[in-house]
Amino acid sequence: MSALAATSILTVPSVAEPFSTAPCALRRTDAHHSEGVDTWNPAYPRPTRPLDAVMVFLSFPDSAPRSTPAQLAADHFPGTSRFFEQVSYGRFTLRPHPLDHWIRMPQASASYAIKRDWNAAQRSAYLRDAFAVADREVDFSRYDVVYFVADPDAPGVDSDATKVVNLDAPVRVDGKEIRRVVTVFERHPPDRLVLAHETGHLFDLPDLYHRPADQRGDWDTYVGDWDLMGSQFGLAPDLFAWHKWKLGWLEPRQVRCVQGTAPTRLTLEPLGAGEAPAGAAAGSPAFGLGGGVKLAVVRTGPDSALAFEARGPAGPDHGICHQGVLVYRVHSAAASGDGPVEVVDAHPRTEGCWEGSVYPPLADAPVALGESFTVPGDGVKVEAEARTASGAWTLKITPKLGG
Template sequence: MRFLALLVTAFTTLALTSPAASRAEPVAEPEPAGEPVTRETDGRRPSGPCALHGIDDSVSEAADTPPGFAPSNGTVRALTVFVDFPDAPAEGTPQERYAEFFPAVADYYRASSYGRLDYRSTPVSRWIRMSRPYAAYGIERGTPFERGYRALSKEIVTAVDDTVDFRRFDLVNVLVTPNAGPPATEDVRSVTFAGAPTGLTTGDGVPFKNVSFIWSRQTGNSPFRVLNHENAHTFGLPDLYYTRGGSGLLKTPVGHWDLMDEDWGPSDDFLAWHKWKLGWLAPEQVECVPAPGRRTVTLTPASVPGGTKLTVVPLSRTRAVTVEARERGPLDHTVCRPGVLVTTLATDVPSGAGPVHVSDATPGSDGCWTTDPNVNPQLSDAPYAVGERFSSGGVRVTVTGRDADGNWQVTVERRRPPSSRLSRPASGAAPG
């Protein structure tokens, strides 16, 4: 299956009346709250010399997401179902489990996308009892779909097929009773199967795909973000943390600057590159620097709607330096050193292998957010402040000032044409 991707959530450091028969009925889809979704981007994906190509058959940092994934802007419709087991019956109502995630998940996407993603979830408000005990399905971290997940999915589809029109939905959320399996403090098992059909077909003739399974409970002040992380896989985003070790590097090379790396503990927002890839930034909000020269840019922090959000300096067809401004805001709770965040990204590096690295402006420091075990402290003070400079691969980024409105002035200098290789920066500008 060409586009099938198995994606496991990021780790955590902490860790619902009687089930009805498996036949379930969907409830009416709720209307979204808040301001209406804007259409400034018209659903346009990134284009131009800074819209880098790369991996084209799975999740990746490539600007162009391949076919088969869920849409990531405009109205996106999710079907949400609830599952328990004979030996792990739900200890509460499906409504209580649902409230752990909604409306928070939809509100998060609305805020992060600046109103460009209208996420609507339709719950099937009954527990779907699986036919066998939990252990019989063999679910472990990283279990492939063809093992236990196929059996689970087949039972879910059978349970709701008569009452759910799968043609109406872009993705599926499976919220498992939290008492099935270990707590998230011991083992993270939430997973998404995105891109390609799983091999199951519903009675409506559509493939069962872009499905996220949520196990246990996360911790922190926004534990719902595990579902934002998993759903972002269905939109085409990769895992940013190392899934097989970091070859001596930080296991979290982006830290708390994107929930595709750390989605546990305090809230954090998406990187600006991800917002561009997902269609949340209008063309005029992205500054592309494809040629040698000097450019002065005013960056508006991610937490503030409007303004320029991203500067991209392509180094090759698959490498780039990105520049954005971050400060504490409604989604960014841990920004203790506001400033200009610089990253290096590779669109040909797969999910879980470190496709993005944050450059640390203060290498060797202990960080400024040091009391929360959910946050990578070394990168908490990574942004560059006024007067500081990043330099690597012929690219120099200098933070020259900050105005009264909180916008950051940045000078970007490109001293040579794009290279096919991204050199390792010297100390003080090393990614991750």
């Protein structure tokens, strides 16, 4: 068994599941984790039904664990499930099934040379051993998602190595084909929302951060605080409305395609409307109270679009200090990590949220009430004209100035 890093380009299956026929739905391309929404890639489980996840806890012969499996499971659940229930408006439930004991790996932790940019042969050896020891006790046919959680205190474990590993050929275990797993090496307690970020990759969501070549620059220049797939430390880690469209959590009527050249007026419901407080059960009446338009889209090219959504201090975004209409570019031909989404800063000369933002230059990016903004290079103008009694935003979008 060999494995590829999570950022590797994988072959896109030839048979895709039709999804959206909207005129502003970008086509899915061969780019890794393409932001296209016309079809769903069937190589990934679609989070529109409950999915079951097994957590396997791996220890090593050179170290006695200082944490229990129950403590490590509690680091991630129910928090991760609650996040997805909230941002999906109760449409998706991730059901964890953590083992209650350690399973010992055959080799010392240091022998696997675990690190962020992992040697392919050593990473494959780790996965091969993990599947071999776990298969004695786990019926993998019962699960949609696999988390291999390593003893965080073992001397050879590097917390920076937590990631999704895509397999270049599916592993067949218990009659089930497994295409990817999440390898968890987080310290105890872990980084905030880290498992939610990695689980997002299992649903074909890309990395939205920028990784500097020298590792010394800023990682958050593309989207700042505004999406979990950019930074799980962000003040506004809700998922973009585009991602909720892609995952099947928005109904067709909640996406408005703005076409032609004439000004178009529309009302955008805040992204957080309909997200019940964390901890509410899926299917609760608290979910789904907001069913209005969440996303407006202007097509700008065969593989590009401008997206507009209303963000405010609700749901996971409770920490933001600037609310308004967020504008971002989507590129369906850009691969994960190469800027498939870029937030457009409506206030490029100012910054915000210095006390907690991962990237203050984009913290005040939204178009505020009463402001107008023309997107540089695209000539699309948006005006945030008013707010309704329920908190929705009334906009005017002009696709082509002077067109």
